Amino acid sequence: MKGGLFVPIIVNLDVMMAKRKISSNELADIVGITAANLSVLKTGKAKAIRFSTLDKICEALNCQPGDILEWQNPAEKS
């Protein structure tokens, strides 16, 4: 594996952004964080998230935390 421990929280932000046809720069703008930081989250490299940020993302994408965060049962890993 590339980066350290496997934590089975999958970030599906990229999927939701695709569904909403919104670019990283645009979402970063609306949410009010830098595109660099949004990229960290979007590519699954973040280790935590503030509720204030999750809130703003959900608002911008009109979606639920569950649309963005997914728990993958390690026992059922492909």
Place this chain on the structure above:
Amino acid sequence: MKGGLFVPIIVNLDVMMAKRKISSNELADIVGITAANLSVLKTGKAKAIRFSTLDKICEALNCQPGDILEWQNPAEKS
């Protein structure tokens, strides 16, 4: 309002724990955090969450992040 700003991320950990018939002490034990810190999360006073913690909770309760975290549209507030 009691504590500062309203952030429309609702923590439904209490609901899931009730569904699973598990106590705070027991869950804290399994998850590996103190009951005090679990209480902060359970009662909606946390401002962020580590994915490693969310992971362990989802594993312990066999549920999804979406079962625990909910975004409430402010426009539709009761």
Place this chain on the structure above:
DNA sequence: AAAAAATTATCGTTTTTCGATAAAAAACTA
């Protein structure tokens, strides 16, 4: 009333976000 469970509150340490910024890589376009 007593016991158990849960919450609240401090303090200190450690982790991690996040902004700002720059550089590199990738994707797109003419």
Place this chain on the structure above:
DNA sequence: TAGTTTTTTATCGAAAAACGATAATTTTTT
């Protein structure tokens, strides 16, 4: 292919917040 835009990666520093340990308080249960 060259140029442009978008996205990703990488630092650095500051601020925020988790989390452990612990104790006190409150609530719930027996």
